[in-house]
Amino acid sequence: MEPVTSINTKPQTRIGVYVCHCGSNIAQTVNCPKVSETASKLEDVVISKDIAYACSEPGQQEILDDIHEHGLDRIVVASCSPRLHEPTFRQMMQSAGLNPYLLEMANLREQCSWVHLNEPDDATQKAEDLVKMAVSRARLLQPLEEEKLPLTKRTLIIGGGIAGIQASLDLADNGYEVVLVEKNASIGGTMAHLDKTFPTMDCSI
């Protein structure tokens, strides 16, 4: 097998597309095999597959294997919202030796199958468009390097009620400095007003 590091130096872009069924979440509305087939005809797409659960261990492994086998350098995952699983797939990219910013996601669940439940044909057409858009964007993605910064090991806690008190003690008992800010003259919050508290029926303070 060709070493992975040499892939980025190839002049030609090699994109892999993965259309996730998300069980039935996407597949019951969107015709995933059809979307994958349409995507396979797009420029620079080397491989296109539909896949049961892209985020699962076997799903990720399948993508990883393809990256190595087909020398892919950019990945499009068409599944749920990037707000949910973008970190998952970025990690997968990293483990394959690819820059995590060479990943693009198409949102086929929250913004397609779930909002067009009764229009499978239109939803499939939309999914094809979303994948096409993602591929065209992926083509121009550039590797980016994250910057490492020093971090202050201290926590600000706003509010000294029962929640603020508990969080402060947990952090402080673990050795972290805490700044607890309370607007009133004493901590305690609403809890301090209560007499007995359920379910134990003991006093609150």
Next chain:
Amino acid sequence: MTDVGRHPLIKLHTMSEIVDVKGYVGNFDIKILKKARYVSEEDCTACGDCATACPVVRPDEFNLGLSSRKAIFTPFPQAVPSAYVININECLGHNPVVCAKCLEACEKGCINFHMSDDEIEERVGSIVVATGLEPYDPTELDEYGYTRFENVLTSLEFERLVNAGGPTKGKLIRPTDRRLPKSVGFIQCVGSRSARKGSSYCSNTCCMNTIKSTLVLKEHYPDIDIKVFYIDIRAVGKGFEDLFMRSRRLGVHYLRGLPGNVEELPNHSMRVAVENTVTGLLEFFNLEMLVLALGMKPAKSTRRLQEMLGLQLTSDGFFLEAHPKLKPVDAASRGIFYAGCAESPKDIKESVTQASAAAVRAIRLMHKGEIYTEPITSEIDPEKCTACGMCAEVCPYNAITKGIRKKTPSVVNTAACAGCGTCAAECPYDAIVMNHFTDGQINNQIDSMLEKSSQEKILVFACNWCSYAGADYAGVSRLQYPSNVRIIRTMCSGRVDEKFIFNGFLNGAPVVLVSGCHIGDCHYIDANRWTEKRVKKIRKKMEKLGIRPERLQLEWISAAEGSRFAEIMGRMEKLRQGVSMQEISETIEILRNRGKKPKTE
């Protein structure tokens, strides 16, 4: 509470509020305004001699006005810190001619009238928002007579009355005649589960709180007659049903139905009219005391903090978590976590659980002592930059240093850049590259979306934090909207360049929608104000060119407004149907010709 006061790693600022937050995850710079206490926290032993000497008598807030305190006081006996405090607005003043009796009474000399409000700066790596709740104010629910009848109390006032540390040492008395009431009625859902007044959500704790109160009453006064008026009893926690059954076994009468009207009788008892929804009959009860089970509202400081920290709220006004199942204590902004009722109404056990979860999430973030920042920042091409300074002007973070002239171009400080992309959208010379959301990448998306049947599609730009999340929320809620909507995500609506919009129209888009966070809620301080200005400017340009400006729309949609997102998509589709093929062709023609003319900008 005392553990907090004496923990060497906890720095406690009471009488303090956050006034400013700068920086990001890992390194936030916080400004805190600490109000003067006028009593030394270190020296005061809470002996109380000062309060004995103080001549000013005021209602005690802790006991909700059911008892009195002095102008120098301790909030409650177990207060932390235990030091007394002076309410300076009530104090007669330190001029010896006027008063200063406390100064004389305090042997240790802890009182200092020259203390002033302090501004404190702290640097932290993470933030836990635990701002709690505000009880519902029942004065607007006048049918229960809270403002008119003295023997109608709130659940919190009742708590103080039965508390051994309260104004009556735990002896239950009626406010009018100071004797034990023979009967007490509890009205549930006051300010909760109502579409009319108060809030529509369930406040989660009031059922159990009332059940607890009935048990406390029955324990002390076995013969007392108790009625609970309810919609549903929600006793879903561990051991809760047992408490409910115990209360019923003790003879507490639970009656399904909320009173429609309460009147006061000459003996100051209440006549309660209620439709019993089990029997379907209108029933009347004479009760000597009524307790209103108050619902919870978000704390008053919520809105201000939300703006300062760039957070999102649900439609109920509580803080919105990053994900309801997978990230229930994380805010969408990295490094900020929620605990307790700030996020939603919850009881003590749930608050404690969530607080521990928030603490661990903060530790998980901090334990390495370093943090990786997303490289989604902007870069200036020194060849193209003319040092006009436009980018520096629009940057919400002052992250751009304006160049002096062409030879010394403007520079982006990447550590301070948060990646909204407003600079790239505003740069008149295309000299700024917004990494990961470049002109080329976004234009490619527009081109491929509109390649086929462009006249049938709606182009929507959505910002990552609010409107894109709102679209996701519409999905999670399974709200259906027209399937011809195509969303392009940017980090901020401020990134949406004039070029993108005209490129959309040039490629045959009938309607373009730019959407972002509501004004004041922008994740990038106020970058969306530039979006607003820009869209206005582009619409004027469209008008001049002969393109109907209505075809460009601007909407603010929050992360919690899934239904608003779906509703707006419906509106966009109506708008699209009003755009004819001919109009689209004319627009394309206009924009093609415009491209041929020399640039006039």
